[in-house]
Amino acid sequence: MIIFTSRYDYDGSKKFLNLYEKFPVQVIELKNFDYVSCKSYIENQLIFSPSEDTVRFIFERTEGNPFYVEQFSIYLLENDFIKNENGKNVISKEIKNIPSTISSIIIARIDRLNAELKSLVEKSSVIGYEVENEVLKRVVDVSDFEEGIEKITRENILLKINEIKLIFKHSLIKDTVYNMILKKKLKEYHLIVGEVMEKLFINDEERFKDIAFHYEKGENFEKAKIFYRKSGDYSHKKFRFSDGLNFYKKALNYAFDFSEKLSIRINFLRMEMLLGMWIDAKKDYEQILNEIVDYPENELKAEILKDYGDLLFQMGFYEECEKYLDKSYEIFVRFKDKEKIADILSIKGQILWRKNEYKKAMENVEKILEIVDENSDPETYANAFLTKGNIAKDMGDYDESVKNYEVVLKVAKKNNLLLTLNAVYGNLGLINWMKGDYEKALSYYLENEKIMKDVNSKTPLSYLYGNLGALYYSLKDYTKAEDYFSKQLKISRELNDRKSIRIVLNNLGGIANIKGDYVAESEFYKESLKIAEDLGDRKGKRTVLSNLGQLYGLLGDFDVSVSYLKESVEIAKQIDDKMGIALNKYYLSQTYFINNLFELSLKHVEEALSLLEEIKLKQYYYHSLLLKGEILLKMGDFENGLKLLDEGIEF
Incomplete structure (x- = not known):
């Protein structure tokens, strides 16, 4: 049994929890006492054998508020306003100047x-x-x-x-x-409590926020800064990014040394990035970069350049990103900071991976593994194998991918790397989902769920709901899929995680498509598009434009469909997203085919096939073969058309 308590809402309405429909729920509304209940409570708990006048007096003064009834009755007893007459407790004297409020x-x-x-x-x-x-x-x-x-x-x-x-x-x-x-005494008490808590809970990171609060109220701002900063670090470790953002913000209030402020601002901006507040983070980074133009080229400056490069990478500005990463790399090489050098190589490897330059990406990972090993930097070491697994996955080599993920699992478990462990379980679930082994995919997502109990955070829970939504979508259980996507959207909005909001809106658009609700589908995609534009997320924008193009093709609006798909292709070219180019060429070919423009359809499907073969995206490669076969049949080339259809169907 679970018991929840709540006050009424600000408008006087009751609050209700939306629980699973099979859970029996009983609501007990605690109202003010009526006269009979008030009398019973006073007789049994407070003033035994009260007279009728005594009960009436208390009831009228308190309006039956249970807490007020209790406190008022105790007040009357403590001040000798009650006396016993003939076995009844009565008001003993004229009462004057009784306090009027609780x-x-x-x-x-x-x-x-x-x-x-x-x-x-x-x-x-x-x-x-x-x-x-x-x-x-x-x-x-x-x-x-x-x-x-x-x-x-x-x-x-x-x-x-x-x-x-x-x-x-x-x-x-x-x-x-x-x-x-009194204010002076309050400050003194908070300071004493802060000092006592620091001694008692110095090894309990969960209590650092309480220590910081008392030091702040006690006006020991140096200690408040230290413990708010530590609370931010702990929140980051536990996925509580919104809390981390607030704690770092508080720490900044009490940091006055320029270098120290920079260091805390770096952590603050990382929270903004993790929450999907990319535009805010970009503005803040640009402000810092202006402030440190003449700052010594030390590791702190290199850290800022690296993080800004990472943000630009997330936003899809790959060329500009690499300029900042290269500058940061030079400084870290000078300071022989192997861990940071490996971090930069990791981001560069991910850029190459996203650009589908798998061979170069793999070479980059091997460079990382020359710098770090499992003992010197287990997290970077594990993430290198995670990237190797991702590359193999995208190349369709699932066995090689799983082999690399198993290394990640071993290292992450040994070193309690919950973030990495969470990521690899998600990816193993994804591989089994792609292979059609939905039961095994679900087993990995359940491992994700176990981790949620340890990290106590909504952010990874949001990702898990997204994965489960995709899984049930594949199982054609669209009701469950929509339920999980809706849960993910709710959490993402609470966290203001705009990147996740954009992704889940896209997924809900897919559900609306299945339901035939094309108006809702369009609304989901357009909201997702707006967020992608606000974030400067070019890859996200490319994905949504592609979906809009397919939707308007389905609705028979040829010009709008082609316009969206062409814009998506252009963005894919700008960020060298070969998979994005190939998929949109395939969708354009479909659109031209439906409108009997077979020459244009053939041109685009052949361009798609060339790229899909290069990046080894097998599933879409054979879809494109089938489409080309249909085009050739329409154009009268029956021999080659049938040959391609046979090849595609066999796959």
Whole structure:
């Protein structure tokens, strides 16, 4: 059984969770007490045998709010406003100047405590809603800590969850007490809590954000900066990129040395890149590059040049990207930084891979493996074999691809490289999906799911949903496919991961096509196109234009279809995307064929075949053979047409 609690929304409406339809859900709405319920609660929990007038008085003053009923009743008892007459507890005297709000009641109750207990409650409120005994014990100065805790819990201010943790009876008590503390004392308390937490949790990275918060409130900004930065590093490691972005931003507020600020800004920009905030990151990098024109050519400058080159690579600006990578490479060579040299070679290898220059890409990977080994840099070593596997996969050599991925699995498991492990399971799932072994593909995606439990992040979960959507799409279970793509879109929008949003919109366009909802399909593609243009993602733009071209071909709008496909071809040529050129030539050939323009159709399919043979994309190569066979039959060349059809069908 899972229990969720929630307040009403700002507009007074109830919040509901969209759970799987087979899960039974019971909603319990906690409303204010009616008079009968209020009387029962007071009689059984607060003031035994109250008179009718006493109950009526409390009910009217509190309007039946359960928490207010409790606090108001305790206030009356503590201030001797209740006395027993003839077996009934009645209001004992004329009541004047009773606090009119729940906050005032709480303040009055806290003010009645002795100095030690009041200090204990105040310091608890500084620690937080949940209070760890080990922290509180080191923060307070009381004669008998255990006795103090017992008294406070008897006062119904804090409750014991277990032997190691307390919790405030209500968040309003915690907030009211916190707001009572003078500013100077509040700063002092936060500083003490920060120092205590640092000693207790110095090896617990999950708690660095709490340490940073208390140091910030205690105005030890140097320590706040250190722990916010460490929190950012930890968030990055755990895939929590939005958190990382916020922590680095906070750290920047307290960094004043130029080089240190640059170093933190690099990490901040990496979070922007990982969240798909490419345009923002590009503007920020360009600003930094202007600031460091006269900066010494050290490793920090090389790092900025490398990262900017990596961003341009992601955006599809390959030529411009290589200029920055080359400059960065020169500096790292001068400093003999093998790890960074290998990083740059890795990006260059991926450029060659995306441009379908597989031989050169493989040569680049071999250079990396000459520089690093499994012991010196296991992550770069594993990623080199990951790239080798990707190249073999794209060349259709699945056995060689799996062989390389197995090396990655071994190294990643041994060194707990969760990012790399997540990527290789995804790629093994993809290979089995491409081979049609959907059951095995699913088994690898389930391994991805196990990793999600360790990294506790939405980003890889979003990728997993995308993979599962593609898998069920192939199984022709379009309902499940749409469900997973919709889940991916929801998470991607929450994270503002615009690159993932663009990709999943494209996939949802494919689902709309299957359903025959061409209006929705067009809307999905056009939103995806807008994001690709905003990001400067030329490869993404090429893909969406290609899909729009096919859609308008299906709708019989020949001119619009050809226009989109030709634009897609031009972008593919600009980024030297041979697969993109080949596929769009194939789609153009289809469009011309449907419109009985057989000469043009033949010209484009032959160009497609030439490129597909060069890059060894077998599946589309044989699709193109079948199309060429049909064209030749239409043109009267029956002998060659039938020969090509036989060859394509045999495959």
